[in-house]
Amino acid sequence: MIEQLRTQLKTLALLDAIIEPEWAFRYFSFDSHWSDEEEVGSLRDGSGGQWFLWIKGDLAGYKCLSPDDGCMPDLEVVLRETPEAYQGFIREPAFSMDQATCIWFIQNSDCVRYGLPVQFLIDLETVSQWKAGDYLEWARNYYERDFDLGVIEKIFRGEFSTELAQTLNPQINLKDLQADLLEIGIT
Template identity: 30%
Template sequence: MTIHDVARRLPEIPALRDHCRSMAMLEAILSPDWADRYYSFDAHWSAGEEMASMRNGSGDEYSIVFSAAGAYIRGFAHESQMSPYAHDGPWPGVLDDVPEVFRSCVEEPAFADEEGIPAVTACAWREVGDGAWKAGSIEFPADGDSDPDGSEYVFRLLTDRSAEAFQHFAEDYYEIPVPLAAVQHVLALRPLTAEVVAALNPQITMDALTKDITEIGYPQLAQPTD
């Protein structure tokens, strides 16, 4: 799988944003310590921008910037043969075709190392009004690696957005039982209840989640139905 395969499996921008918010809320419940979380969401990352992020603590990560222009996705798999540290900067084509409207994301210091080298092995974007996600024209390594840019691993919970996929991840990472019904509740962006929170983590209270709910922008009231 490459970023091109990932782009074909991603939903529209609003659905991706909602999925990222719900995963961040699940993580906030499961892991009160932010430093131990895989998935996060900052609804106030910068003026007019929100950011979803993943970091596994071993050097693999992604960032998704949501803005009025659309959404920009950057992924970095530190052991990928397409790493900028294995070559003279980003792999050809990964960033070359990014439209000007997302240039600030390409040049964002938070997405680069101390020397300004972009930490990226995979990149995709979608402008508001686009009919699909896009990625650059890339000639991938020809050695038969099934995941040359790390996309299959880094974006696995974005391409498989099922409650079962998150449950499997969380039980493996936190080494605790994670009830599927509670995961389904949060992935559906339903307002939190004390029962759902206790099912996921009996050591945390609704009040303790107030700051996270605000930071994530998780809905606190029932969503209107058409």
């Protein structure tokens, strides 16, 4: 389960890095070098909605804040009851832990969920099921331009080349993209 999430989030981050060179305007990102042992995938919608997926070995923690869905009323209880293995994630200031709509903990294939349902933000469950066509439909709406489905399908299959990147975004600066590839963990 964790490996599938990692692969999917890296794919989405790669596509966004190709399509939108400015990191601040991307929806999806992935840092495969958050620390020596940790990786982080994230989504930011530009309107206060955000989530983070923290991965460390066979552990994963998910924190989502969807202002339109509200904040979980028992966040302090969940923070106190969080297993020790997740304390680094749950207390990390970069993940805006003072508010949350929901928090999940994933270990092996078990998922423990706290909080409210998310309806007004694309959540982890949704993007984990996306195929190339789903990303294409979303990207057309978000970036307000058209993209080549065949190229997106290849990237979803794990194929990547500078030629594919240039087909998706003819103005891509390949030197800048190289730095993004290193951060995402695409070699």
